[in-house]
Amino acid sequence: MSFGFYHDPALSDPVASDHPLGLTEQASPAGAVARAIVYFGSAWSGLQVQAAGGGPIVLSLAPVSAPAPGAVHPVTDYKLALSDAGLDTAIAGASLSLPSAVAGGAGNAVAIHIEANDSTGQVGLRQDVRILTPTLTERDA
Amino acid sequence: MPYTPPAANAADLNLTPGSYTPPAANAVTLNLADPAVAIDFDGSMLFITSLDGELQSDVVDIDGALAMLLDAYGEMTGASDGLILGLAGTIASDVTLAVAFALDLTAEAPIAHALFEATALLGQSSMQWSKRITVDAVDRSESIIGDIEIEAEEGAARIARFSFEAPTGAIEAASYLRKRVTIDFSPTPSQSFRRFTGFVIDAVYDPSTKQIGISASDDLQRYLESRNRAQIATLIGGYWSGEVFDIDANGWQYAQDRLSTIPASFDLDVYRRPNLTPWAANATADFTLTCNDVIDQTPQLDLARATDIKNTITLTLAIRYERAYQRVRSVGWVYPLSFGQYLQTPTTLPNQDMILSALDGTGWGVQQVAFTSPPPSGSYTVNLPGGGTAVVAWGYDPDLRLVMSYDAELVKRWTQTITETTTLTIRAPQSVTAYGEQATTDQLNLSPSFDWEAFEGFEGTPPTPGTVGLGPNNEWDVPAGFALNANGDYESDQLDTSSIDNDRLTAIAVARTQILKAHRRNTVEVQTPFLPVERSHTVRFQNVSGITAQGKVFHVRETYRTDRGEFIQQIKIAISRSNGASVTETALSAPVRPASLITLPPGTGGFNTSTQTQLGNHTGAIVYDPNADGYSGNYDPAQGIGEVFPVQFRVIAPAIPDAVREAAEFANAADFIVSVPNDTLTVTV
Numbered sequence: 001m002s003f004g005f006y007h008d009p010a011l012s013d014p015v016a017s018d019h020p021l022g023l024t025e026q027a028s029p030a031g032a033v034a035r036a037i038v039y040f041g042s043a044w045s046g047l048q049v050q051a052a053g054g055g056p057i058v059l060s061l062a063p064v065s066a067p068a069p070g071a072v073h074p075v076t077d078y079k080l081a082l083s084d085a086g087l088d089t090a091i092a093g094a095s096l097s098l099p100s101a102v103a104g105g106a107g108n109a110v111a112i113h114i115e116a117n118d119s120t121g122q123v124g125l126r127q128d129v130r131i132l133t134p135t136l137t138e139r140d141a
Numbered sequence: 142m143p144y145t146p147p148a149a150n151a152a153d154l155n156l157t158p159g160s161y162t163p164p165a166a167n168a169v170t171l172n173l174a175d176p177a178v179a180i181d182f183d184g185s186m187l188f189i190t191s192l193d194g195e196l197q198s199d200v201v202d203i204d205g206a207l208a209m210l211l212d213a214y215g216e217m218t219g220a221s222d223g224l225i226l227g228l229a230g231t232i233a234s235d236v237t238l239a240v241a242f243a244l245d246l247t248a249e250a251p252i253a254h255a256l257f258e259a260t261a262l263l264g265q266s267s268m269q270w271s272k273r274i275t276v277d278a279v280d281r282s283e284s285i286i287g288d289i290e291i292e293a294e295e296g297a298a299r300i301a302r303f304s305f306e307a308p309t310g311a312i313e314a315a316s317y318l319r320k321r322v323t324i325d326f327s328p329t330p331s332q333s334f335r336r337f338t339g340f341v342i343d344a345v346y347d348p349s350t351k352q353i354g355i356s357a358s359d360d361l362q363r364y365l366e367s368r369n370r371a372q373i374a375t376l377i378g379g380y381w382s383g384e385v386f387d388i389d390a391n392g393w394q395y396a397q398d399r400l401s402t403i404p405a406s407f408d409l410d411v412y413r414r415p416n417l418t419p420w421a422a423n424a425t426a427d428f429t430l431t432c433n434d435v436i437d438q439t440p441q442l443d444l445a446r447a448t449d450i451k452n453t454i455t456l457t458l459a460i461r462y463e464r465a466y467q468r469v470r471s472v473g474w475v476y477p478l479s480f481g482q483y484l485q486t487p488t489t490l491p492n493q494d495m496i497l498s499a500l501d502g503t504g505w506g507v508q509q510v511a512f513t514s515p516p517p518s519g520s521y522t523v524n525l526p527g528g529g530t531a532v533v534a535w536g537y538d539p540d541l542r543l544v545m546s547y548d549a550e551l552v553k554r555w556t557q558t559i560t561e562t563t564t565l566t567i568r569a570p571q572s573v574t575a576y577g578e579q580a581t582t583d584q585l586n587l588s589p590s591f592d593w594e595a596f597e598g599f600e601g602t603p604p605t606p607g608t609v610g611l612g613p614n615n616e617w618d619v620p621a622g623f624a625l626n627a628n629g630d631y632e633s634d635q636l637d638t639s640s641i642d643n644d645r646l647t648a649i650a651v652a653r654t655q656i657l658k659a660h661r662r663n664t665v666e667v668q669t670p671f672l673p674v675e676r677s678h679t680v681r682f683q684n685v686s687g688i689t690a691q692g693k694v695f696h697v698r699e700t701y702r703t704d705r706g707e708f709i710q711q712i713k714i715a716i717s718r719s720n721g722a723s724v725t726e727t728a729l730s731a732p733v734r735p736a737s738l739i740t741l742p743p744g745t746g747g748f749n750t751s752t753q754t755q756l757g758n759h760t761g762a763i764v765y766d767p768n769a770d771g772y773s774g775n776y777d778p779a780q781g782i783g784e785v786f787p788v789q790f791r792v793i794a795p796a797i798p799d800a801v802r803e804a805a806e807f808a809n810a811a812d813f814i815v816s817v818p819n820d821t822l823t824v825t826v
Contacts, residue, residue: 005250020253024333026673033412035325035335038250064251073254083278084323084338088413115412118256131250 002042002104003049003138005131011043011106020127023116034116035087038131040098042138045105052135057098059112060132067128071120075129079115087115270671270706271327274303276341276355277320281305286352289324289701291337295676295694295715296406298361301337304352314353317344322357326671326701326708334673335411336699359409366392376415379403382647384587402650404657408676418677420661420717422692422820426681428672436668436709440685442824445662445718450579452572452659452817454652457584458563458645458732462636463556463591466801467619469508469631472500472748472792473548474771480516480545481523484533488756489774490515493542495790503794505551506601508617513546514539551748552617555797556593558804559634561735563645567652567813571721572660579659585648591635628741628801642731650729653815660817661717665690671699671708680714681821691821692716719817726816735809739801746795757786 007013007021015021015038025034040059042049051057061075076093090096098110112131120126272289274281284306293299301324324337343356365373373392374381379399386398400407404420476483476490493512500507518536525531537543568578601616623631665682674680674697681691692714699710752771755763760781765773770793773786 004248015250017251020251022253022255022333024255026256033414034333035412036333040248062249077254078252084275085278085321112250114252116252116254118254120256123256125253125255127251127253129252129254131252133248135247 002044002047003040003102003133003136004042005112006039006041006109009039009106009109009111011039011041011109017127021114021131023114025116025118035084036114036116038112038114039109040112040133041102041106041109042104043106045103045108047104047138048101049104049136049138050101052137054100056100057102057136058095058134059098060095060134061093062130062132064128064130068126070126071122072128073116073118073120073126077117077119078129079117080131081113081115082111084113087113090115092117270701270708272701272703273323273325273327273333274305275321275323276305276317284308285703286350287703289703290698291324291701292696292698293408293676294696296400296408299337299339299359299409299411301339301357302355304347304350304354307346307351307353312346312353314344314346317341317353317355322355334671338411338413359413361409362393364409364413364415365396368392370395374399377403377405377407377417379405380643380647380650382644384644385585385647385651402647402654404654406676410675410677416675416677418693420657420693420715421818422714422717423679425679426691427678428674429681429683430667430669430685431683432685434669435682435685436670440682440688440690441664441666442688442690443664443666445659447576448579449662450572450576450659451581451656452576453566453568453578453580454656455580455582456565456567456648456652457582458565458587458648459584460559460561460587460589460636460641460734462559462561462587462589462634463593463596464559464737465556465591465593465596465620465623465633465635466554466797467623467631468553468629468746468797469619470505470551470553470746470748470795471548472551472752473546474752474754474790475546476544476772477754481521483515484521484523484535485525486776486780487778488776489788490543490545491772491774491788491790493544496544496547496792499790499792500549500551503551503792505553505794506599506614506617508550508552508614510547510549512542512544515543515545551794553794553797554599555597555802556591556635557802559737560804560806561737562806562808563732563734564808564810565649565732565813566810567649567656567815569656569660569719569815569817570724572656572719572817575720583648583652585644587636587641587644589636589641593635627738628745630746630801645731646729649732649813653729653813656815657717657817660719661692661715661820663716663718663822664695664713665692665716665822666696666711666713669710669712671710672712674710674712680712682714684825687825689821689823689825690714690716716820716822717818718822719819721817721819723819724814724816727813732811732813733809735807737805737807739805741798741800745798748795749793752792755786757784759783762786 005015005021007015007019013019021036021038023034023036049057059080061078061080063072063075074093079087079090079092080094080096081087081090082096082098096112102108102110114131272282272285274285274289286304286306289301289303291299291301301322303324318341320341322337322339322341323335325333325335327333337357337359339357339359341355342358342360343354345354346352347354368376370392373396377396377399379402381395381399381402387394390398396407405417406420407415407417410416474491474496478486478488496512497507497510500510515537516535517539520532520534522530523533599616601614619631620633623633626632665688667682667685674694676694676697678694679691680694681689683689694712695715696713697710699708701708749770753766753769754771755765755769755773756776757765757773758775758777758779760783762783765784765786770791772790774788775785
């Protein structure tokens, strides 16, 4: 499947476990947040993706299967929105609905805004949550 | 060699439904058996089909490309299902295609969440920062020209200014007004710092440079004005009183009023999230800067002038209110002769109208009254003065409503104006010692409203004659909240104590905050490379050109120089100083009000308990006393010759003593100690 998450709007730099979406947050004062953007789409024009079960493509936040030992960020440490302004009112840990079909091509990439809040107080780098799509069906547009 | 699906080259690959990621065991080798040397995929295609035929791919022209997309869709319906790979077309070479399936039907983006100590960025002064600036969600990062300036002062709106190259086409600078602006800076792709979120408040197009200049604000004022008072109270806390502040203030002013009662500042952070920060510096600084961390090694130190350091406020708290009283007293009268005597020597008798009229004339309310009427018509045996008895016929018309005795409960209501004055000296003693007394005065006059005229003038339902007794009239019950005092009266101070206490607490909190604020007008400012400093941070300057200081950030001004890709930041901290040893602060509570108890001599205020009966028109009648209370009438028929008295009934009401009627004033005084924090500030030459 060519659809996935990318660091750049040109969809040339895919997000991967060894190249994750980075959010950097200050430990002090407590309650600081960080925001970033990740792009969902496919560089292949002429394709589109849909949720296998129909309806909108709903992105969810989910823990990784085997987080490293230590404090684990709950999914409620994160917010998803389709705009920076949307993060102001987004509900922590809530899923995000995309359109029912996303077309391929860099120009059709969907910018996913994410905000990270830390509830662990554990200084360092953690990789224990991911953004997850539902089962998708990719086909010709 | 041509191949036609399902071709001999096909290899079955049984996969159960699930997710597969190459390279994995699901790989299958597809051998194409032509022995030719050259590899030529021209015109050839790969295909996928499932064993049950439900899954069917489009055949894809591979054209020699190494990155192939086999776009198969449908579904595998069971564990026994599988796929067939095949090549359709003609190839000219002997080739082995190692094909692996990536049935990765979901996509995911792992998040690397780094939490770091703010000071970790120290020493990165040479870093080349990148920027991301959006206006109305359009990325303008690449068209920014000149410097980007962001300024944030304690308690004020954060302001950003920058210019960008105008896009081609028609220019309507005003169309940018109120559009959302975000500014992020990144030292590395994985580190990004939001520095501004707000809205365009001014957009100007300069035709000579073809640039659009933007001024943006986080719109702190609108943020507060758009919230109701309950929301603002939750955000800020503190105290508020309509007696101290403007009751019609808008949301912004209401917030400022509440802020004037607490040593804290309210502003919005870089994401426009509300932030209430105490003025007190944290014990541990968020950033500690040394000489190596500042650009200009000469920090700017500004100390408050001693004459500006207000350290004593004499606050006069006056409450003028009405004390409402209700007095309940008994009154009565008894015909002095027995009924037998009356039958032998009849006199006039008062009737209910006369008595009720007399009671009404006192100005007191009648709570209840009981009358004793003459016996009904009939024959009565009476004792004769000379001995023996006689039977006397007695005819009585009850409609006359004659009275032989009565008892009544009368009620009087009145008010007294009480003025309580508390003189509160709010001062910071350690500051007074260090700087001398810098005093000012303030006052709060409270006058809770009370409709004393309605209270005093209450008449209730007038008593109606015709029954043996009246009442009790519940209209004259002791009102709720009245308590019996030592004088035998019911009283109630007409003020809402909790409201009054809040009013006075608010005034005290304002004065305390003014003193604390006056002592933090000392500032130290340095220039640094970029640090993600916020107004909520505590920053310490450690021996920077001889100055060591630690305080809450008061002002941050940051300039991003796009031509060099670097940051300059000016950080100013506020330092609270009293230059004295710490003292124990008075707990913030409503001060004790002056005692205002008024005590009267015992028995004050009762009615005459021995009301008189004056009977005339008989020989030897007493001299008529026009000032006596009680009943005056005559023998009827006359018993000899004597003065005929007026037939009347009179009730004389006791006066309300001046001590509980005339305005009274009470006063007390108290001290309120403010402990001014001493933030770190040392200067070494």
